[in-house]
Amino acid sequence: xxxxxxxxxxxxxxxxxxxxxxxxxxxxxxxxxxxxxxxxxxxxxxxxxxxxxxxxxxxxxxxxxxxxxxxxxxxxxxxxxxxxxxxxxxxxxxxxxxxxxxxxxxxxxxxxxxxxxxxxxxxxxxxxxxxxxxxxxxxxxxxxxxxxxxxxxxxxxxxxxxxxxxxxxxxxxxxxxxxxxxxxxxxxxxxxxxxxxxxxxxxxxxxxxxxxxxxxxxxxxxxxxxxxxxxxxxxxxxxxxxxxxxxxxxxxxxxxxxxxxxxxxxxxxxxxxxxxxxxxxxxxxxxxxxxxxxxxxxxxxxxxxxxxxxxxxxxxxxxxxxxxxxxxxxxxxxxxxxxxxxxxxxxxxxxxxxxxxxxxxxxxxxxxxxxxxxxxxxxxxxxxxxxxxxxxxxxxxxxxxxxxxxxxxxxxxxxxxxxxxxxxxxxxxxxxxxxxxxxxxxxxxxxxxxxxxxxxxxxxxxxxxxxxxxxxxxxxxxxxxxxxxxxxxxxxxxxxxxxxxxxxxxxxxxxxxxxxxxxxxxxxxxxxxxxxxxxxxxxxxxxxxxxxxxxxxxxxxxxxxxxxxxxxxxxxxxxxxxxxxxxxxxxxxxxxxxxxxxxxxxxxxxxxxxxxxxxxxxxxxxxxxxxxxxxxxxxxxxxxxxxxxxxxxxxxxxxxxxxxxxxxxxxxxxxxxxxxxxxxxxxxxxxxxxxxxxxxxxxxxxxxxxxxxxxxxxxxxxxxxxxxxxxxxxxxxxxxxxxxxxxxxxxxxxxxxxxxxxxxxxxxxxxxxxxxxxxxxxxxxxxxxxxxxxxxxxxxxxxxxxxxxxxxxxxxxxxxxxxxxxxxxxxxxxxxxxxxxxxxxxxxxxxxxxxxxxxxxxxxxxxxxxxxxxxxxxxxxxxxxxxxxxxxxxxxxxxxxxxx
Numbered sequence: 001x002x003x004x005x006x007x008x009x010x011x012x013x014x015x016x017x018x019x020x021x022x023x024x025x026x027x028x029x030x031x032x033x034x035x036x037x038x039x040x041x042x043x044x045x046x047x048x049x050x051x052x053x054x055x056x057x058x059x060x061x062x063x064x065x066x067x068x069x070x071x072x073x074x075x076x077x078x079x080x081x082x083x084x085x086x087x088x089x090x091x092x093x094x095x096x097x098x099x100x101x102x103x104x105x106x107x108x109x110x111x112x113x114x115x116x117x118x119x120x121x122x123x124x125x126x127x128x129x130x131x132x133x134x135x136x137x138x139x140x141x142x143x144x145x146x147x148x149x150x151x152x153x154x155x156x157x158x159x160x161x162x163x164x165x166x167x168x169x170x171x172x173x174x175x176x177x178x179x180x181x182x183x184x185x186x187x188x189x190x191x192x193x194x195x196x197x198x199x200x201x202x203x204x205x206x207x208x209x210x211x212x213x214x215x216x217x218x219x220x221x222x223x224x225x226x227x228x229x230x231x232x233x234x235x236x237x238x239x240x241x242x243x244x245x246x247x248x249x250x251x252x253x254x255x256x257x258x259x260x261x262x263x264x265x266x267x268x269x270x271x272x273x274x275x276x277x278x279x280x281x282x283x284x285x286x287x288x289x290x291x292x293x294x295x296x297x298x299x300x301x302x303x304x305x306x307x308x309x310x311x312x313x314x315x316x317x318x319x320x321x322x323x324x325x326x327x328x329x330x331x332x333x334x335x336x337x338x339x340x341x342x343x344x345x346x347x348x349x350x351x352x353x354x355x356x357x358x359x360x361x362x363x364x365x366x367x368x369x370x371x372x373x374x375x376x377x378x379x380x381x382x383x384x385x386x387x388x389x390x391x392x393x394x395x396x397x398x399x400x401x402x403x404x405x406x407x408x409x410x411x412x413x414x415x416x417x418x419x420x421x422x423x424x425x426x427x428x429x430x431x432x433x434x435x436x437x438x439x440x441x442x443x444x445x446x447x448x449x450x451x452x453x454x455x456x457x458x459x460x461x462x463x464x465x466x467x468x469x470x471x472x473x474x475x476x477x478x479x480x481x482x483x484x485x486x487x488x489x490x491x492x493x494x495x496x497x498x499x500x501x502x503x504x505x506x507x508x509x510x511x512x513x514x515x516x517x518x519x520x521x522x523x524x525x526x527x528x529x530x531x532x533x534x535x536x537x538x539x540x541x542x543x544x545x546x547x548x549x550x551x552x553x554x555x556x557x558x559x560x561x562x563x564x565x566x567x568x569x570x571x572x573x574x575x576x577x578x579x580x581x582x583x584x585x586x587x588x589x590x591x592x593x594x595x596x597x598x599x600x601x602x603x604x605x606x607x608x609x610x611x612x613x614x615x616x617x618x619x620x621x622x623x624x625x626x627x628x629x630x631x632x633x634x635x636x637x638x639x640x641x642x643x644x645x646x647x648x649x650x651x652x653x654x655x656x657x658x659x660x661x662x663x664x665x666x667x668x669x670x671x672x673x674x675x676x677x678x679x680x681x682x683x684x685x686x687x688x689x690x691x692x693x694x695x696x697x698x699x700x701x702x703x704x705x706x707x708x709x710x711x712x713x714x715x716x717x718x719x720x721x722x723x724x725x726x727x728x729x730x731x732x733x734x735x736x737x738x739x740x741x742x743x744x745x746x747x748x749x750x751x752x753x754x755x756x757x758x759x760x761x762x763x764x765x766x767x768x769x770x771x772x773x774x775x776x777x778x779x780x781x782x783x784x785x786x787x788x789x790x791x792x793x794x795x796x797x798x799x800x801x802x803x804x805x806x807x808x809x810x811x812x813x814x815x816x817x818x819x820x821x822x823x824x825x826x827x828x829x830x831x832x833x834x835x836x837x838x839x840x841x842x843x844x845x846x847x848x849x850x851x852x853x854x855x856x857x858x859x860x861x862x863x864x865x866x867x868x869x870x871x872x873x874x875x876x877x878x879x880x881x882x883x884x885x886x887x888x889x890x891x892x893x894x895x896x897x898x899x900x
Contacts, residue, residue, distance in 0.1 A: 323685025348536030503575025504539030559755035584608030698818035705779030
């Protein structure tokens with residue numbers, strides 16, 4: 001049975017069936033099926049063995065910052081602070097559990113999608129035709145196929161009637177391929193040229209066939225590609241790298257400051273245990289233990305929002321990668337376009353017309369040019385255009401029902417065009433049933449059908465305009481039939497060129513009336529393939545999605561380049577690109593072959609459309625973009641796209657038209673195959689990163705403020721302004737709920753008008769760090785001012801309480817600085833995050849309880865404050881917000897002056 005010695009495409013059909021041990025007229029017996037299923041396995045692509053749940057959970061701890069937190073927990077326990085140790089451990093475990101749960105949910109969602117797409121196959125077994133689950137197919141099965149069927153396994157054609165197959169999922173070729181049963185003589189043929197073989201996951205668009213299964217599962221061509229893709233390594237996301245760097249920097253800074261304070265306290269004469277307790281408390285306060293949890297929660301919320309908008313992410317950490325995308329390389333068909341051929345314009349009887357409405361829904365209408373001969377006729381448009389539209393409904397093998405196409409996309413477009421013109425195709429087919437046909441063949445480039453119409457037989461033809469024109473001797477004008485002279489031929493050729501110049505695929509229709517007595521359905525029908533009356537032209541295209549145009553404009557404003565990649569010819573690709581608003585050069589696959597990656601990387605910024613590309617070209621494009629420092633998202637639906645999806649920073653697969661292999665290779669799956677959904681996901685990714693930065697800015701400014709305050713007091717010879725437990729309280733209540741709510745902030749105004757950040761730019765830039773130090777200095781000065789005032793007027797308990805409360809109120813105001821890094825915090829989002837306001841109200845209530853509740857006073861070493869103390873503390877604390885608003889206002893004025 002092995003095809004290696006003699007490839008299947010070189011064997012005659014009968015020999016291939018004999019080699020598989022099957023009689024095509026009878027099919028395999030139940031015993032043979034069971035034996036082969038045991039030997040070859042199920043007809044499914046092997047998936048990577050899932051990691052055990054416990055390993056997935058432990059994988060959440062592979063983060064330097066988490067390791068630092070675990071060390072801090074051990075230190076806290078070692079110096080007798082089990083409460084804070086427990087708090088840190090709870091945060092770390094919560095972070096791991098949430099990350100694990102979100103990735104588990106994504107896997108379950110994709111598994112459900114996979115179940116929705118499970119295929120069935122119609123087979124002949126034991127002399128009967130039956131439907132079976134495609135995974136139960138075995139080599140030797142006889143599969144019956146017709147238009148619209150997805151091919152369930154690789155195989156050799158035994159029977160083929162006018163068969164055409166869309167093999168884009170495997171080869172990337174967007175046009176259908178005509179198939180036949182004839183054996184081929186060349187052994188080493190490319191897959192796309194093996195015209196007597198069919199491949200798993202490709203689609204029959206026309207005709208019917210019987211297929212002898214020769215390879216299933218991982219032995220199929222799809223399976224071989226799946227094996228190659230599964231072996232590719234995975235890289236860390238930009239966020240993972242940045243958080244790892246941030247953790248190391250924070251650990252280094254905090255370690256240095258804490259060691260210095262411990263040494264100074266010990267030199268001043270404090271007992272080493274007291275000095276160590278203060279140092280550990282400050283260390284715990286310095287390390288943002290909430291960061292992993294906030295990052296995970298923020299990513300999870302982003303992941304959930306994306307899922308609501310029909311974008312399923314397989315990895316939690318990839319949410320943010322989308323937000324840093326600088327280039328989106330998108331497939332044309334089905335992503336930027338509807339993947340539904342549509343008639344857009346045409347010409348009939350000397351009159352041009354346009355067609356509204358897109359896709360396989362019949363919404364829309366035909367509009368004649370006002371000055372055309374048909375436009376001034378008295379009859380309704382249905383009657384005027386009926387001679388043109390009737391051939392489109394009768395000369396077809398396809399159907400469109402409820403917006404769903406069964407058959408060839410081109411025929412579907414003509415079917416819908418007839419409906420827009422007022423015809424009911426089903427009624428017309430019933431009224432004039434077909435009695436004979438000449439199937440479409442690439443050799444003669446037309447299809448013809450014959451229909452009874454009383455005493456005559458009407459022959460309707462559709463095909464290539466040049467072919468129909470050459471076989472016609474009359475044409476239909478507004479006044480009736482006329483001889484097709486040289487002048488008329490020139491008019492038709494000119495109209496054809498006008499439509500083709502709009503990047504439309506042009507089809508022509510014609511007819512011939514035959515006396516019924518002269519027609520023999522069993523005779524040689526090619527005798528009638530001449531002497532036709534030329535009727536008209538229809539221009540078709542796969543129209544751009546309306547929302548894709550808007551999404552591309554959004555990307556342009558956001559500084560994200562969009563590059564369309566298609567197998568279409570450059571002329572067609574350029575026209576679609578113009579409709580979508582893509583600006584730039586059009587480069588073909590042949591031109592790509594002549595470029596090195598370095599040269600392409602230098603030129604790629606000016607290129608917006610790649611035409612006639614192969615899978616290897618897509619990988620080359622990704623490599624050139626990565627060489628230029630870009631974060632690239634690549635979309636695709638076929639197995640041929642999978643290597644490029646794997647190579648890109650974000651691989652985006654189509655959930656509807658995408659193959660199983662592509663969905664496995666991708667990081668993101670679009671369940672509606674829509675480019676606009678991808679752009680929404682990019683925006684969500686930006687919001688996620690923005691919120692993570694807000695949290696980091698807020699928490700680090702708090703930590704810097706605490707460290708500077710304790711360090712300055714130590715250097716000035718003052719008592720420590722906070723006790724260890726007060727430091728931990730600040731760490732818990734201010735780095736807790738208020739900080740966490742920053743992770744769910746709504747998108748700030750204008751977020752999709754920012755340029756993408758540079759991939760090399762860390763979370764803590766020099767400018768950002770300098771502002772955080774400025775906030776910290778403000779907090780230090782205000783807190784020590786209130787501490788010194790308390791020491792001068794009352795006892796140490798009062799001074800500690802005043803300083804402690806002032807520092808907590810500093811964080812109340814500082815959270816608003818974190819919400820708006822550049823513009824004023826008093827923007828449209830000021831009151832939108834209700835959870836933040838609830839958290840801040842809770843903080844004030846808890847702080848009041850710590851200051852005034854006797855039981856809490858005993859624990860925290862506080863004493864009651866007067867109303868004037870609270871007011872003064874609030875005024876001092878508000879300085880951190882007021883000063884930053886003044887700074888931003890001044891910068892805004894300065895920019896406006898500089899811009900003049």
